[in-house]
Amino acid sequence: xxxVRLISALFxxxxxxxxxxxxxxxxxxxxxxxxxxxxxxFHDVIYNGHNAKNATAAIVGAPxxxxxxxxxxxxxxxxxxxxDDPITLDNNLHSTPVGRAQGFYIYDKKDIFTAWLGFSFVFxxxxxxxxxxxxxxxxxxxxxxxxxxIGGTGDFFxxxxxxxxxxxxxxxxxxxxxxxNIKLYECW
Amino acid sequence: xxxVRLISALFxxxxxxxxxxxxxxxxxxxxxxxxxxxxxxFHDVIYNGHNAKNATAAIVGAPxxxxxxxxxxxxxxxxxxxxDDPITLDNNLHSTPVGRAQGFYIYDKKDIFTAWLGFSFVFxxxxxxxxxxxxxxxxxxxxxxxxxxIGGTGDFFxxxxxxxxxxxxxxxxxxxxxxxNIKLYECW
Amino acid sequence: xxxVRLISALFxxxxxxxxxxxxxxxxxxxxxxxxxxxxxxFHDVIYNGHNAKNATAAIVGAPxxxxxxxxxxxxxxxxxxxxDDPITLDNNLHSTPVGRAQGFYIYDKKDIFTAWLGFSFVFxxxxxxxxxxxxxxxxxxxxxxxxxxIGGTGDFFxxxxxxxxxxxxxxxxxxxxxxxNIKLYECW
Numbered sequence: 001x002x003x004v005r006l007i008s009a010l011f012x013x014x015x016x017x018x019x020x021x022x023x024x025x026x027x028x029x030x031x032x033x034x035x036x037x038x039x040x041x042f043h044d045v046i047y048n049g050h051n052a053k054n055a056t057a058a059i060v061g062a063p064x065x066x067x068x069x070x071x072x073x074x075x076x077x078x079x080x081x082x083x084d085d086p087i088t089l090d091n092n093l094h095s096t097p098v099g100r101a102q103g104f105y106i107y108d109k110k111d112i113f114t115a116w117l118g119f120s121f122v123f124x125x126x127x128x129x130x131x132x133x134x135x136x137x138x139x140x141x142x143x144x145x146x147x148x149x150i151g152g153t154g155d156f157f158x159x160x161x162x163x164x165x166x167x168x169x170x171x172x173x174x175x176x177x178x179x180x181n182i183k184l185y186e187c188w
Numbered sequence: 189x190x191x192v193r194l195i196s197a198l199f200x201x202x203x204x205x206x207x208x209x210x211x212x213x214x215x216x217x218x219x220x221x222x223x224x225x226x227x228x229x230f231h232d233v234i235y236n237g238h239n240a241k242n243a244t245a246a247i248v249g250a251p252x253x254x255x256x257x258x259x260x261x262x263x264x265x266x267x268x269x270x271x272d273d274p275i276t277l278d279n280n281l282h283s284t285p286v287g288r289a290q291g292f293y294i295y296d297k298k299d300i301f302t303a304w305l306g307f308s309f310v311f312x313x314x315x316x317x318x319x320x321x322x323x324x325x326x327x328x329x330x331x332x333x334x335x336x337x338i339g340g341t342g343d344f345f346x347x348x349x350x351x352x353x354x355x356x357x358x359x360x361x362x363x364x365x366x367x368x369n370i371k372l373y374e375c376w
Numbered sequence: 377x378x379x380v381r382l383i384s385a386l387f388x389x390x391x392x393x394x395x396x397x398x399x400x401x402x403x404x405x406x407x408x409x410x411x412x413x414x415x416x417x418f419h420d421v422i423y424n425g426h427n428a429k430n431a432t433a434a435i436v437g438a439p440x441x442x443x444x445x446x447x448x449x450x451x452x453x454x455x456x457x458x459x460d461d462p463i464t465l466d467n468n469l470h471s472t473p474v475g476r477a478q479g480f481y482i483y484d485k486k487d488i489f490t491a492w493l494g495f496s497f498v499f500x501x502x503x504x505x506x507x508x509x510x511x512x513x514x515x516x517x518x519x520x521x522x523x524x525x526i527g528g529t530g531d532f533f534x535x536x537x538x539x540x541x542x543x544x545x546x547x548x549x550x551x552x553x554x555x556x557n558i559k560l561y562e563c564w
Contacts (some may be wrong), residue, residue: 017319032345032376047439060249060437060454060482061268063235064256068440078248080437082454082492084485102484102513103492106248108290109272116270116291118306118494120513133512133524135338136321137290137308148321148339150511151524153538158410158561162341185346185376186563188408193467209492220533220564249436249456251423252444266436266458289437297460304479306494322510323526325478325496336509336527350529373534373564 034161035187040121040180041168042085042101043093046071048174049066057083061106071173075114076107087121091177105138114139117147121180123155130154132182134163139154149184163184222349223375228309228368230273230289231281234259236362244263245271247295259361263302264295275309279356279365287311293326302327305335309368311343316340320370322351337372348374405549410537411523411563416497416543416556418461418477422454424550433459447549451490452483465499467544467553475499481514490515493523497556499531506530508558524545525560536562 047055049069055080059068061080066072072079082104086097103119114137121132131154138149144166161184168178235243237257247256249268254260260267271290274285302325309320319342324335332354340347347363349372358364417496423431425445435444437456442448448455458480462473479495490513497508507530520542528535537560546552 049440058439058454060439060456062256062559063246063248063270064237068438076271078246079266080270080456081438082456082484083304084453084490100485102490104482104484106270106292108270108292109288114272114290116308118492118511120492122513124516131522133525133526135306135511136325136341137310137312137319146319146341148341150321150323150330150338151525151536151538153512153522153524157538158536160339160346162339162345178506196394234441250444251434251436251458252425266434268436268456268458289478294458296458296475298561302460302478304494304496323494323511324529325497325507334507334529336529338509338511348527348534350527350533355549 025104031187034183034185036159036184038180038182038184040087040089040098040182041091042087042121042179043175043179044083044085045175046081046173055083057081072107074110075112077110079107081101081105081107083119087123091179093175093177098125098127105132112139113141121182128155130156132156132159138165139167140167149182152184156184158186158188159184164175194330220373222371222373224347224349224370224372226370226372228277228286228370229279229307229365230275230368231363231365232271232273233363234269234361239362244273245269260295262298263300267300268297269293269295271307275311279367281363281365286313286315291322300327301329309370316343318344320344320347326353328355330354337370344372346374346376347372407440407500408561410559410561412535412537412558412560413561414558416463416465416474416558417467417553418463418471418497418556419551419553420459420461420525421551422457422549429551432461433457448483449469450486451488453486455483457481457483459495463499469551469553474501488515489517497558504531506532508532508535513540516541516543525558534562534564535560 010020013126045054045056058070059079060082063078085101087099088095100122105115105117107115116139118135134149135150139145146162149161166179168177168179195316233242233244247267248270251266273289275287275289276283288310293303293305295303305326306323321339323338327333332352335352337349352369354367356365356367385522421430421432423434426523436458439454461477463475463477464471476498481491483491493514494511509527511526515521520540522538525537540557542555544553
């Protein structure tokens with residue numbers, strides 16, 4: 001009798017453990033509770049011909065009807081911008097940066113503002129060491145939009161997840177500030 | 189005797205459940221059966237100086253020997269193209285789009301046509317909401333070629349998989365249509 | 377008594393198997409032992425106006441103060457380079473290539489050399505068939521730096537991991553050779 005009870009307990013444990021493991025190759029639902037949840041801000045100052053000292057981003061590709069100093073018409077369609085932006089913990093451009101957001105965005109639609117992003121958060125502080133890599137579409141007129149966390153290194157080794165972007169502020173075509181809520185669902 | 193039989197059954201179940209779970213950090217083979225399988229077409233109309241109204245893509249980077257209106261010689265090596273292309277369920281350019289393919293490709297080889305792709309499928313319909321993000325090499329003279337699904341959002345939250353591209357049609361250097369068979373192997 | 381011993385053994389096995397499975401949505405630590413470990417070298421010869429025959433890479437985007445023949449000042453900030461580089465097993469540029477490294481890098485910082493990389497290793501030999509896709513920040517003055525393996529196809533189907541880059545050699549602004557140590561932690 002004792003062994004039957006033990007077996008039952010074991011059986012239960014087995015079911016629980018199986019249920020919580022990965023569902024590769026199946027449609028089984030996994031818990032959508034992040035294993036890590038971080039919020040940062042980053043600040044993009046686009047070079048416009050007059051702000052070489054402060055600019056953190058520059059147009060490096062443009063359609064044939066555009067140039068690399070002024071963002072093109074038709075919702076900047078075709079403009080490729082490279083950036084190295086400070087990351088801060090709050091929404092103040094002058095707060096001490098905790099890392100750098102580095103990569104590019106390309107405006108990719110004529111009718112409305114939309115961009116495609118490929119970039120990294122690079123950390124080298126006492127708080128965080130390592131990088132988080134992002135890719136995805138940014139329909140930037142939406143209040144919030146989701147892109148993918150496609151990998152990470154160091155403290156964020158093998159991370160995967162979703163980052164929710166929102167435009168926290170912008171000033172004409174020179175400055176914008178993004179709030180990034182990073183939710184990791186795979187942590188190692 | 190009864191308990192021994194129970195234990196054997198349990199043991200078998202354990203082996204099965206272990207076999208189907210993820211093999212992080214090991215070489216164990218997982219079932220390669222997709223948890224989601226989708227087929228779409230997308231249509232790229234490249235701006236050539238005369239089709240501003242219909243164009244869905246434009247050259248925004250080119251090597252020093254090229255320009256941004258005509259695709260460069262040497263198999264377009266160095267041309268960077270940004271696109272916002274309609275996605276359809278069948279191979280008809282004029283079918284109602286079910287989403288947009290947005291991102292870029294760069295021709296990256298002098299001897300033959302090959303490109304590197306970074307883009308997203310963006311859906312906002314009753315059928316699908318969310319995005320699928322892709323990256324990979326596209327040796328476009330091959331009948332089929334595989335790129336990676338590197339992430340997803342919304343209905344495709346945390347998706348991973350492989351997308352098989354094939355060129356369904358092309359017209360000179362102005363139009364091409366890709367068939368995309370998306371096979372997801374990680375679904376949440 | 378026999379059954380109790382059997383149950384104990386089973387219990388142990390269960391714990392082991394559970395511990396090694398994926399920790400989606402949890403902070404549980406996984407073993408950081410690669411399921412595949414590969415070392416390659418790739419060789420980048422940048423077009424500079426005089427080496428059209430040998431060049432494997434070319435500048436295709438530049439900031440407004442730069443051009444597409446000479447890498448820009450300020451640590452090449454804003455230069456976008458497309459490449460199709462030979463991959464070799466040792467550090468000899470003239471060894472028989474085992475594949476091609478194809479994609480792009482963008483110099484993205486004014487103060488020091490740093491780039492953002494998106495590229496693939498494409499193999500089609502008796503040894504390896506398929507591709508490995510990479511993305512991430514490359515602070516190239518560091519002795520080693522980690523980027524993400526974001527996916528793979530063929531022999532590297534669904535691969536994920538980390539690649540450690542180191543600059544094995546460089547000659548002025550025309551040639552560099554990277555050593556890439558690919559450590560996969562998800563193998564299918």
